[in-house]
Amino acid sequence: MGSAMDERVDFLVIGSGIAGLSYALEAATHGTVAVFTKAEFAESNTTYAQGGIAAAVGEADSWELHEHDTLVAGAGLCDPNAVRHLVRSAPDAIEWLMETGARFDRENGDPDNPLALGREGGHSRHRIVHHADKTGWEIERAVTNAARANPRITVYEHAFVTSLLTAQGRCVGARVMLPIGERKVLARATLLAAGGCGMMYTHSTNPRVATGDGIALADAIGATIANMEFMQFHPTTFYHPQMRGFLISEAVRGAGATLRNHLGTRFMYDCDPRLELAPRDVVARAIDAEIKRLNTWCVYLDTTHLPPERLAEEFPTIGAKLAEAGIAMHKHWIPVVPAQHYSCGGVVTDLDGRTSVPGLYAAGEVASTGVHGANRLASNSLLEAMVFGRSAADAGAHEPAPSEDVDDRPVPHSIPENDAIAIRRQLQKLMTDHVSIVRTDAGLKQAKKGIEKLIKSYDAAPVAPFSVYALETRNLLVAARHVVEGAAARRVNVGLHYNEDLT
Template sequence: MSPTPLPRRISTDFLIIGGGIAGYQTAINLLPLGSVTLVSRGSIASGSSYYAQGGLALPWGFNREAVESHVADTLRAGAGFCDEANVRVLIEGAEEAFATLVSLGVPFDRDSGGDFLLTREAAHSRPRIIHAGGDKTGSLIVKTLAQNVHGHERFTFLTPFRLHRLLKGEGSRIVGGLFMGEDEDGWVSIRAGATILATGGFSALFARTTNPPSQVGDATAVASMAGARLERLAFTQFHPTVLDLPGQTPFLLTEALRGEGGHIIDQTGQRILFRYHPDGELAPRDVVSRALWLEARERPEAKIYLSVAHLSGEYLRTRFPQVFFHCLEAGIDLSRDPAPIRPAAHFQMGGVRTDMEGRTDLSGLYAVGEVASTRVHGANRLASNSLLEALVMGHRVAQAIAGERESLLDSLPESGAEEPPSEGWQAPRGEGSLSLEDLKTLLWEKAGIVRTASLVSAGKAQILSALASGKTGEILPQDALLHNALNLARLLFEDLETAPRVGANYFIEDQTVEKAGAVPGPDSGS
């Protein structure tokens, strides 16, 4: 076996891992303090931020009453599992975050008089979501943020690299990361005064997901193996309105379509959600997704649809261009045709535990955005609060680092534990093996929208068996990715056994499933 080549070595003041809204917002706020290196697995289109359609939730009016209303809606959607003090910090930081985006040039939508356009989404008591490009809010925000840092003399961008391990200095302080090239780029070791995770969630570990393929939580697993505490992994949000067409990748149909009066109907054209919640289509996401799960279980052959036929084609093309033309290419004219839908894994309410300055349990390591658990989303995130969290926390983590800058940079060691491993965990080949695709199906079926104790127990046993059946050998990129995914799945199943059964962590009795039939699989209904 040929020796593993030594990595390239880079030194930077601040290392950001992840190239979405959270990562770029943090970079913008750190550049006045020193050099910033941002490492990503791909382009800005490789993360979830780019695909965020709905918009940015704000306490519009920015007065006390507006803040209190937004806080109340967040707490209610979170099923009593939010940290109220943290929610207030988030909502009270919205005005500054929004003003910064406007000053940077994000082209938010306005009416003919120049006033910003607002929409309403599920579980919001009023219109307060601002959007850009109709349904292209995420991509336009991340593009604007990226344009404001690329080309800066203190900014370095590296791609495609995946975090392999965090580097530790004296006293287990995190002093950077060791990265594995996704192509043929070898290894890169980066030492930094502060290391910030902004890598997103892990919903792509589920067989049916709205997330891009990169969102499998490998950096979350690496942080855990370094000693960072993870929490609330049991709380996966499943988005209810995801296009369901045979052989096609799931495509999100923004919640704003329901905010504009869209109906969820069965094959006969009857609205179904008022049977489950008095708010109907505007019920919280966990409620709507469970309702669709129950409908699929009771009537496996039936289809469920989202209808916005009351809206004109001209309006849909302008307000929802991305959704409208995607559906049109699939043969669905939303101005007259209902779109078949089925839920998909969408967002993680839990992750690496942080305070409201992004600090983790490990000195020198911070986390921001979906990868972090700030406890603001509770057991079910309020629609369009995710972009707000990324923006507010990206600013707050930079403020915290600014206050600790001298100690962080002055104590940076000359070198860290930088040697790349020549051997690591290898997945078994052949009988008894578990591929990444197998794992995704397992999570969908045993840790999906509705859980049972027996499903969780069986899922955990399969994960433990797969981990135990691996062996040591020459480290391979695909095995490192699977090993991280299996470890994260193990932690998820352990949390499922003990986490409060509220909101998105919904359990039913085993005999209920036995009487009604099998749990709907990732391909059922397609």
């Protein structure tokens, strides 16, 4: 493989989740697109999304109500223009997805009926468009098939983007490690759609690819990153001492599930008048407090009062996974704990996904568009990824051709994987102990010191052959530093940020 500019495309996309592929499909109407994705095509947070996509498409709904609910969840820190762009574009985005091939549930299962709409915490109306409890899988299936069929889109799997290329202050592409060697790819517009960073915590609903790479790539070229302290923890992740946790969708609470401690008490009565349908941060903090108060491992989600046939129809995937652990939803309480779920902050963009670095765009979970403010309203993230991803593609079409006079920038080195494993474990413990649902000033200081020490250890470790795991670990450290710095700087408790010393 040559070492100079090996490839030139109009649009370069980093990531093949909903943000990357919505962008790619739109960008292909303007030019050639290369999508680089570090694992298999469909391995992304998108694939694991269960509940659905929020859109005011119901009879009794309106974009104004969706806007109101989004602003309330964001606790005063949303960008109202971004929210309006999101909610007004939502019905079109659903149409676009269906035209692209996504199938959504209809009322009473009849294809001629209107869309069946679920309701989740913080939504004042039924407005969650879904495909049973595997909506993300269905969306990813549809956009993946459409991208594969598009002759202007080339998708490279197991293609790890190690750094962004710049020339005279512009982003002009990226350096990518492919199974056949390294390539430099020049593009007029580069989209960061690298998803979240859940792997910085011990418990996360995210898959293994969520390692904050997009944050670190943007950080390395000086793009503005903000609001990373607003880390959403999903209140109800299946807890089992031996099995890997998985998400018990909010839709289960929407269907009427109740939360109980091991004594059977419905503790949400003492926390919030909206009970189990209070916003996620409220429910997550309530569970965290209850677990600490009773010194237990978990609390329980009770679905035993719901009709078994309804549970089977609406939650087939969750039901099947629980059955592997010997739990029947209609008979047993489900043990649950909160786990890291979604990063509201990220690389700051405008309404067209432009970052502070010309030529570089961001969409999806890696971006901070202003939509979520201090807390994301449930099911707004797939929507945001799609809406801003598609706007970014249209904006990118106007970017100039990239210069070949690329800056020489040092690229992080790999270290032995055993060292990387030890560093990642320590990072996860630091973040889980000090930078999760409830924070303190002393804990944040300790986390900051610990992360700086881990970055030094990484940089001082011997250079080893290329390792995705090692470079991801370096990226997680950079992303975690943003979370801690954001949390330390935020001197008021708002939305997802809760520091005990500020109350």
